[in-house]
């Protein structure tokens with residue numbers, strides 16, 4: 585269990601955050617400058633809070649009121665940043681072993697070969713970091729952090745510097761690290777698709793304050809929680825059950841209480857739950873149930889609320905209990921349809937707009 589409750593002033597910025605999670609990965613999400621990295625710095629021991637505590641499984645890493653501050657070198661925390669920061673004069677193997685050097689002898693429970701295997705870096709061991717791609721460097725950085733046998737892993741936007749193909753290679757590896765090594769992770773990211781895939785718990789931070797702590801489907805699908813300033817990034821997360829029927833031209837049926845979602849497969853075993861990330865700008869609204877139309881995913885719901893952003897309206901649609909979808913349409917379209925809270929609507933999105941990034 586990670587338990588953070590701290591206050592801190594750095595320059596003009598004041599941070600006042602409190603959250604707890606005992607469920608694997610905690611994602612810190614929020615706009616640029618909201619305080620995610622400062623929060624991570626406090627957990628790592630790179631910054632001292634003015635008041636409050638950080639506890640890991642009940643043990644204080646810092647507790648200002650009790651006069652406890654464990655220095656960064658003794659916190660047993662593995663850090664992975666956007667830049668891999670490997671030692672250029674050491675080989676990949678030496679970089680990995682450098683992490684191990686930090687683990688106390690009696691705590692070296694993570695096996696070198698298991699890490700090399702999980703991260704697929706076996707063929708790279710003798711190379712210098714200068715001869716690695718960005719994605720390979722990041723794998724080695726994750727391996728080095730893991731081999732320090734940390735009690736906690738902190739990731740600060742580890743995929744932000746990579747192109748989409750590399751991101752899609754590394755994300756499943758981070759999932760394997762999460763599942764194979766069972767070390768709690770705090771993961772900072774701007775990317776809904778990373779967070780929805782990795783983290784059962786999202787801490788939404790705005791201007792140094794916690795706005796929401798909870799599951800990604802709620803965090804990203806409710807107006808008032810999801811930051812909507814950057815309107816092209818507004819996405820919702822829907823949870824739906826994988827149906828036990830053959831795929832249709834590569835599309836898999838997912839059962840949601842408001843209708844069937846057709847997603848590119850494979851998405852997992854039938855009966856499992858998939859998370860589907862739908863960009864608000866990809867959603868079309870209709871007052872009548874569309875027929876003879878190419879769009880396959882059609883969900884019914886009621887308008888819950890509407891927010892405005894210049895000429896655009898962001899419509900929050902209640903699909904089912906605790907399931908919401910955001911749709912960005914023009915104000916003109918909203919007026920033409922006379923949409924208001926309570927209106928019944930059909931929300932459509934193209935399966936072609938979904939790809940492997942959209943499915944968790």
Ligand SMILES: Nc1ncnc2c1ncn2[C@@H]1O[C@H](COP(=O)(O)OP(=O)(O)OP(=O)(O)O)[C@@H](O)[C@H]1O
Nearest residue numbers: 594595596597614615616617618619620621622623
């Ligand atoms: N050492 C520092 N001294 C003064 N101000 C700082 C310091 N570190 C961070 N800040 C300020 O604190 C605020 C929060 O910064 P932080 O890096 O935590 O944001 P963030 O949410 O991680 O943003 P991004 O997504 O852009 O990395 C910013 O306004 C930043 O300028």
